Amino acid sequence: MKKEIIFNLAVKDLDKSKAFFAALGFSFNPQFSGEHSVFMNIVDGIHAMLLTESFFKSLIDKPLAQAKEANEVIICLSCESREEVDSLIAKAVAAGGRTPHPPEDHGFMYDQGFEDIDGHLWNLVWVAPQA
Template sequence: MNKQIIFNLPVKDLDKSKAFFAALGFTFNQQFSNDQAAFMVVVEDCIQAMLMTEDFFKSFTNKAVAQAREANEVIICLSCESPQEIDSLIARAAAAGARIPHPPEDHGFMYDQGFEDLDGHLWNLVWMAPQA
């Protein structure tokens, strides 16, 4: 079995978060989803996320849950196939309600831009030139 990355994100409104990420083209595996969590497929057989209601997320830890709009613990970085894919995802994220904190950065060998999802989690999209 190949290694996979599955990360858990607390969300305030599971249905709104599912709609937001569906607008970006992510899919959900209903077999591992319920009214407390949704198993989101970011990259088939490689990267998934479990979107969890805050109360359900809290049941897995005795630590306080960071409020991503106020503090940040992680930036989720997703590689893309091209700068155009980044621009397309950013446009869809903005249309679905994301906050876009900065314009795209083009360094020649690398192109990136990010967004904050509905709960304030930071996502960074990056493309690296093959020759870099």
């Protein structure tokens, strides 16, 4: 069986979150989506379930962290080029996200992060093949 990564994110407005991530070029699988959740394809083998806050809360036995106030994780995605990093950042900002810091260029590595409309932090990174 092929291993895949599927992580769950609580969102305030499922339709707005779906539109935000669609603007970044992510696709969705209606077969695994419903009224309270959307299965988002990021890349082959990596997916996210966007869950309404109420549904997410029904799956846990402790308080739900508010990502705009505190963060537990930064989701990091590798990119194939610096241009891909910049393109995805521009799409995220145009769709309502924000950049918490400027890009970092280390020569062999280039990265920048964005905060999605629910406050979840994403980092996009390109690493030179020879690094």
